[in-house]
Amino acid sequence: MKKPVEWKRIASLFHPYWKQEVQVFAMIFLGALLGLIPPLCTLRLIDTAIPQNNFGSVCFYVGGMIAAALLAGLVGVYQGYLNSLVGEGIVRDIRSSLVSHLHRMPLDFFTSTKTGEIMNRVSSDVDSIDNVVTGTMVTVVTNVFMITTTLVTVFVLNWKLALLSIGIIPFMIFPIWPVGRKMYEVRKKTRQKRDEIEALTQETLSISGITLIKSFVREPYEHDRFFNVGTDLMKLEISLAMVGRWFMMLIAAMVTIGPAAVWLLGGWLAIQKTVTIGIVVTFTTLLNRLYGPASALAGVQVQVVGALAVFERIFEYLDMPEERCKSDGGAELAQVAGKVEFKHVQFSYSENRPALKDVSFVIEPGEMVAFVGPSGAGKTTITQLVPCFYNTQEGAVLVDDHDVKEMNLHSLRSNIGIVTQETYLFHDTIENNLRYARADATDEELFGAAKAANIHDFIVSLPEGYKTIVGERGHKLSGGERQRLAIARVLLKNPKILILDEATSALDSVNEALIQQAFVPLMQGRTSLVIAHRLSTILSADRIFVIEHGELVEGGTHSELIALDGVYANLYRQQFRERESESALLRLD
Ligand code: ATP
Numbered sequence: 372m373k374k375p376v377e378w379k380r381i382a383s384l385f386h387p388y389w390k391q392e393v394q395v396f397a398m399i400f401l402g403a404l405l406g407l408i409p410p411l412c413t414l415r416l417i418d419t420a421i422p423q424n425n426f427g428s429v430c431f432y433v434g435g436m437i438a439a440a441l442l443a444g445l446v447g448v449y450q451g452y453l454n455s456l457v458g459e460g461i462v463r464d465i466r467s468s469l470v471s472h473l474h475r476m477p478l479d480f481f482t483s484t485k486t487g488e489i490m491n492r493v494s495s496d497v498d499s500i501d502n503v504v505t506g507t508m509v510t511v512v513t514n515v516f517m518i519t520t521t522l523v524t525v526f527v528l529n530w531k532l533a534l535l536s537i538g539i540i541p542f543m544i545f546p547i548w549p550v551g552r553k554m555y556e557v558r559k560k561t562r563q564k565r566d567e568i569e570a571l572t573q574e575t576l577s578i579s580g581i582t583l584i585k586s587f588v589r590e591p592y593e594h595d596r597f598f599n600v601g602t603d604l605m606k607l608e609i610s611l612a613m614v615g616r617w618f619m620m621l622i623a624a625m626v627t628i629g630p631a632a633v634w635l636l637g638g639w640l641a642i643q644k645t646v647t648i649g650i651v652v653t654f655t656t657l658l659n660r661l662y663g664p665a666s667a668l669a670g671v672q673v674q675v676v677g678a679l680a681v682f683e684r685i686f687e688y689l690d691m692p693e694e695r696c697k698s699d700g701g702a703e704l705a706q707v708a709g710k711v712e713f714k715h716v717q718f719s720y721s722e723n724r725p726a727l728k729d730v731s732f733v734i735e736p737g738e739m740v741a742f743v744g745p746s747g748a749g750k751t752t753i754t755q756l757v758p759c760f761y762n763t764q765e766g767a768v769l770v771d772d773h774d775v776k777e778m779n780l781h782s783l784r785s786n787i788g789i790v791t792q793e794t795y796l797f798h799d800t801i802e803n804n805l806r807y808a809r810a811d812a813t814d815e816e817l818f819g820a821a822k823a824a825n826i827h828d829f830i831v832s833l834p835e836g837y838k839t840i841v842g843e844r845g846h847k848l849s850g851g852e853r854q855r856l857a858i859a860r861v862l863l864k865n866p867k868i869l870i871l872d873e874a875t876s877a878l879d880s881v882n883e884a885l886i887q888q889a890f891v892p893l894m895q896g897r898t899s900l901v902i903a904h905r906l907s908t909i910l911s912a913d914r915i916f917v918i919e920h921g922e923l924v925e926g927g928t929h930s931e932l933i934a935l936d937g938v939y940a941n942l943y944r945q946q947f948r949e950r951e952s953e954s955a956l957l958r959l960d
Contacts, residue, residue: 717729
């Protein structure tokens with residue numbers, strides 16, 4: 372079903388700028404009146420001043436023409452300034468509300484949408500409505516004013532000629548609708564193609580993408596892919612440029628044919644001495660103020676209908692539901708003790724594929740629990756439900772006996788620190804990346820966190836120290852250094868609950884030891900949920916939870932679980948002992 376056009380919503384974007392808009396209308400009205408002066412001066416010159424041989428009058432009317440033109444120019448400049456103010460203001464408002472809305476969108480939106488598409492909507496789509504919001508309103512109002520004032524003038528001058536002049540206008544207007552519709556369709560396809568291009572650029576020119584291309588020597592393939600999408604876009608842009616060209620040509624012809632018809636009737640009337648030559652000349656001059664605006668209005672309609680495609684894309688994002696957990700309101704906990712409980716939690720990312728089945732456990736404040744299990748068992752999923760990145764379908768996740776769904780998201784997440792395998796750092800200085808956790812941290816706190824994370828000495832050994840730029844996503848640092856920075860960042864945040872996804876990649880023994888040491892202060896005094904890949908971490912855990920096929924199958928200490936001789940004992944024998952001996956060999960190398 373076709374969605375009705377949300378004119379009210381588009382109009383509401385102008386609301387904060389109504390004062391400027393009133394001024395714009397005043398300027399437009401003034402400009403329209405000033406524009407009438409030169410043709411009326413022409414009438415006086417031809418019919419009065421010149422036949423009476425009165426040079427003084429000639430000078431007066433010429434002066435009037437010049438003054439009106441200059442004043443109209445000044446009015447135009449001020450109006451241009453106001454237009455930019457409103458247009459750019461609206462673009463800023465839409466962009467920031469779109470970005471804030473995206474910040475509040477659930478994680479699964481980001482896992483299922485290409486980053487390039489999101490980028491395209493936030494930057495290029497929003498940019499492209501600038502012209503429409505600034506241009507359209509002004510064009511419509513200016514031209515309506517111009518047409519009205521001109522119509523009144525021509526009817527006062529001669530009604531017969533006036534009737535003939537307006538008789539031509541319908542021919543200029545009626546083919547508009549199909550052209551506008553076509554414009555809308557093509558515009559929509561163009562924007563979708565741009566999404567594709569942006570997504571391709573994003574994927575292939577990111578540091579991970581380019582490394583993949585280079586390692587698989589896929590440059591020629593990527594070139595072809597880009598070229599083909601580029602060709603599709605080229606074709607669409609050409610049809611966009613050509614939409615309505617025939618129609619515009621018709622309008623342009625009418626703008627010339629109209630005055631010719633007036634000359635025919637006007638010439639005959641002048642011969643009959645029913646009208647003066649001045650009136651015929653003034654009429655043909657005034658017709659420009661009638662047909663020009665009429666064709667401009669026709670063009671605006673086409674532009675606006677085309678722009679609706681872009682507005683729809685922006686509104687589509689704005690209308691997507693935000694995270695369902697309480698983002699404002701809800702229980703606020705200043706400082707939690709750190710109890711984490713799962714009560715019969717049932718969760719699936721997509722229908723009929725449960726990722727967690729009836730998971731229940733309690734982790735007491737300050738306890739460290741290691742989650743182990745085969746790949747894809749659901750360990751990461753469990754940790755993502757604690758900060759409410761996703762909502763459980765059944766059962767509840769509780770922090771300090773409060774259902775996370777009922778908690779204020781800000782308050783909940785302020786109490787949770789997360790260190791994942793893939794450390795994300797901004798392309799900024801080390802200091803700013805650390806301060807992302809807490810902008811008001813003192814230098815002592817900053818250095819203290821870096822020291823505890825075993826990264827301070829490394830940082831100060833760099834020529835620029837804490838002011839070193841870490842590069843795109845921190846790629847100027849090694850994996851181990853990035854992870855220690857992430858640990859320092861969480862230490863600075865000082866949360867009560869810690870979620871740690873241990874890196875699976877084998878680090879050299881020095882880096883490994885540095886990270887293991889950094890874990891000690893990281894976990895002290897906190898409830899820790901660790902997705903463990905190393906035997907040393909598992910052995911130091913208070914309890915071990917074994918996850919298999921989305922279920923919690925075993926729980927207890929290492930010796931308890933070994934004694935049970937179940938899944939964990941098997942896993943231990945197969946995986947961890949092997950890995951330990953491998954890394955022991957690695958260290959011997
Ligand atoms: P690993 O040790 O390999 O990281 P894991 O135990 O952490 O595995 P999860 O990442 O929790 O496993 O994944 C559990 C299941 O959910 C897997 O079958 C996975 O394919 C699926 N899954 C994970 N994330 C998503 C997602 N965003 N959308 C859909 N399915 C997902």
